[in-house]
Amino acid sequence: MSDATIEVDGLRKRYGSTTALDGMTFTAVPGRVTGFVGPNGAGKSTTMRIILGLHTADAGRALVGGRPYRSLRCPLRHLGALLDASALHPARTGRNHLLWLAQSQGLGRRRVDEVIEQVGLVSASRRPAGGYSLGMRQRLGLAAALLADPPAIMLDEPFNGMDPEGIVWLRGLLRAQAGQGRAVLVSSHLMSELQGMADHLVVVGRGRVIADSSVADLIAAASGDRVRVRTGAPQPAAAALSTAGAQVTRADADVLAVRGLAAEQVVAVLTAGGLPFSELAPHRATLEEAYLDLTREAVEYRAAATGPAS
Numbered sequence: 626m627s628d629a630t631i632e633v634d635g636l637r638k639r640y641g642s643t644t645a646l647d648g649m650t651f652t653a654v655p656g657r658v659t660g661f662v663g664p665n666g667a668g669k670s671t672t673m674r675i676i677l678g679l680h681t682a683d684a685g686r687a688l689v690g691g692r693p694y695r696s697l698r699c700p701l702r703h704l705g706a707l708l709d710a711s712a713l714h715p716a717r718t719g720r721n722h723l724l725w726l727a728q729s730q731g732l733g734r735r736r737v738d739e740v741i742e743q744v745g746l747v748s749a750s751r752r753p754a755g756g757y758s759l760g761m762r763q764r765l766g767l768a769a770a771l772l773a774d775p776p777a778i779m780l781d782e783p784f785n786g787m788d789p790e791g792i793v794w795l796r797g798l799l800r801a802q803a804g805q806g807r808a809v810l811v812s813s814h815l816m817s818e819l820q821g822m823a824d825h826l827v828v829v830g831r832g833r834v835i836a837d838s839s840v841a842d843l844i845a846a847a848s849g850d851r852v853r854v855r856t857g858a859p860q861p862a863a864a865a866l867s868t869a870g871a872q873v874t875r876a877d878a879d880v881l882a883v884r885g886l887a888a889e890q891v892v893a894v895l896t897a898g899g900l901p902f903s904e905l906a907p908h909r910a911t912l913e914e915a916y917l918d919l920t921r922e923a924v925e926y927r928a929a930a931t932g933p934a935s
């Protein structure tokens with residue numbers, strides 16, 4: 626197995642009566658951005674903490690390049706991680722924070738200045754990190770993750786607090802890291818952040834993997850055989866299509882989403898009924914729709930477990 630692979634195998638973890646992980650299993654491989662997504666409490670952060678050896682699993686194992694993180698002599702050279710951007714000494718400047726880390730890994734000042742430039746923190750790097758915005762702290766955490774030029778990078782919600790320009794920048798940076806052959810594992814709540822960036826998604830809920838698939842396959846599966854039809858007569862059109870065996874939902878005032886009939890069959894039914902339509906296209910699901918389809922059950926389970934909000 627390549628040195629950069631992050632491998633999680635059958636992790637189980639309970640906190641008191643809460644099952645945080647229930648057999649979590651997946652692999653993040655080199656050259657790919659793997660999005661790690663799931664609703665609140667799905668177990669993403671717990672998994673990442675176990676990968677870094679910060680928490681101990683009740684069962685299962687987590688390996689970085691085939692070895693437990695805690696057994697690595699210079700761990701930052703194997704896996705760069707950003708879990709909590711606020712874990713900083715507030716009085717220390719960003720640059721000193723990185724210098725201290727660099728020293729612990731036997732790295733020089735030049736590398737510190739390189740990563741400061743890479744993450745766009747040159748003007749802020751000599752100010753105390755306590756005064757940084759969340760977006761700036763994320764950039765500093767990212768600089769720390771990149772510092773030792775590791776073959777694998779793992780980031781927990783790195784887009785939090787970033788402005789739109791920062792989000793575009795970070796997406797580009799992570800794509801470039803994967804393009805250079807690194808394994809990149811990124812957790813997020815927001816599919817919009819991952820669309821166009823992640824190659825692969827590990828979707829989790831209730832402490833286990835719900836889907837582990839390429840982004841293209843997930844979108845194709847969620848798109849199904851649906852057809853979108855724009856029509857000036859939505860009600861009779863819906864009735865005619867239902868009679869022909871389709872499941873029809875109203876996607877907009879004059880748009881129907883039709884499942885169960887191919888596009889040619891939809892055209893035939895509408896034409897036979899003399900029903901007007903102006904647009905007809907295969908429905909292509911967004912990553913957001915694919916994700917919501919997959920995680921609906923996990924979110925409903927949580928809502929039922931917590932009860933209605935008072």
Ligand SMILES: Nc1ncnc2c1ncn2[C@@H]1O[C@H](COP(=O)(O)OP(=O)(O)OP(=O)(O)O)[C@@H](O)[C@H]1O
Nearest residue numbers: 640643644645663664665666667668669670671672
């Ligand atoms: N230190 C802890 N003590 C007790 N329970 C914990 C602890 N850490 C996590 N949990 C619980 O374990 C479950 C998984 O939490 P975790 O933070 O890993 O989920 P997550 O997917 O990262 O969620 P989020 O997206 O909200 O960050 C949750 O029910 C959480 O309350």
